[in-house]
Amino acid sequence: MRITAEDLTPVAFTLAIFVLWELACILFRIDSFILPAPTAVAAAMVQYWWPLLKNSFVTLWTTTVGFLLAVAFGIALGIIVGWSRAIYRGLYPVMIGFNSIPKVAVVPILIMWFGIGEIPAILTAFLISFFPIVVNVATGLATTEPDLEDVLRALGASKLDIMRKVGIPRTGPYLRGGGGVGNHRRQCRARPPDGSGGLQLPDAAGVRRPDGARDRGHPHVRGVRRAGKAHG
């Protein structure tokens, strides 16, 4: 494998942004209370490494549990919803509606119900990933190409066969996209694992492009953010 210029751009851009940020802080004499420079952040990360790590760990496991629950229930509900076009069409607006509720708005209610602690955290993580997973799985199932469905049905395939051979496998990449947290790209192209082409699906809110690599980073980022809050 050769490293191309394209592979380096994310690194280059990230570095450039940090440099700009640092320069801006120095140049405009921004108070570290308003916006700490990256170097100050790094120094704090070294100084408070233990509480950061401890809190990150809590966030990591609560979000992981929430996410796994969302995967389990999301796939189950997604399969039910995607099974028939009628259910899909009926429930789709409802799911999109639920999904568009800002999850932050629900957090206080969860805290009222369950108190402060791990449960609201798990539930928040669950809520964030649940609806996108349902929508993605259901869409993947409900929108099998009519031609392909005909090919299989003419062979005597049952609905279950079509689900098993086409519907469910094709939700794989969606799942990784749906599992990612919080980036609402309104684009949807089911890609094979290496992301080099695939089936075309209609554009729909809440259905994301599946590129798991990027999204898998999120719990960590969130963890640091939360740990920072907890600390200070």
Place this chain on the structure above:
Amino acid sequence: MIRLHDVTLSYRGRTGEVTALAHTTLKVEKGEFAAVVGPSGCGKSTLMKLVTGLIRPTKGKVEVDGADVTGPVKIAGMAFQAANMLPWRSVIDNVMLPLEIVQPHRGRLSRERAAYRERAMDLLGVVGLRDFADRYPWEMSGGMQQRASLCRALIHEPALLMLDEPFAALDAFTREELWVVLRDLWHRLGFTVILVTHDLREAAFLADTIHVMSARPGHIVETRTVDFPRPRPLDVLYTTPFTDLVHSLRNKIAEVRQA
């Protein structure tokens, strides 16, 4: 092998009924290569769905192999204009997909995987894709995908091959290449074919009989027997009787479009 007796089919839609086929009568014998041509929207794809049992006629009767069609016929392989390969499966796994569905192969597949794989490889060999068996569909050109799609339609050795404009999206050279591939597969395996096409040369080169359909609501207005000797080389395309046939078919379709 295939009989349509006075078949009418109406689609019931939001905006009222559309009658796609009206009083269509068609006969295709076992092992025959039949082509269906006609103006766009005249019900050719509908005809295919009727024969394979994917939809039921509103009126009339469809018979395949002497039995009334009441559901998917299970003896047909189909290929369409889009190859519709599953992108997460390698070419050979795509080709072997029907084996996971049709009995008796379905029950045998796990035990006799190697033998079936051999069969798939042979078929891929015939269409010139042996070296691509373990590649993925997106690594192939449109023409190659269409070859694979043909293999998928034939892997379970169906008695009936249904092709709905299978080569329409290909360039002229690739198309001619695939005509030859299809011709040879048909000689080798002896299945019955119904080929829907807009390409009159394609119909004339491949078929034993050409059925011309009227504009919607469609029915068969003319049936031509094509008796160029077989095996037909591509050179047939450039003979006078061939061009005459294509020309008269063209005129016929122009006429039914006007009507």
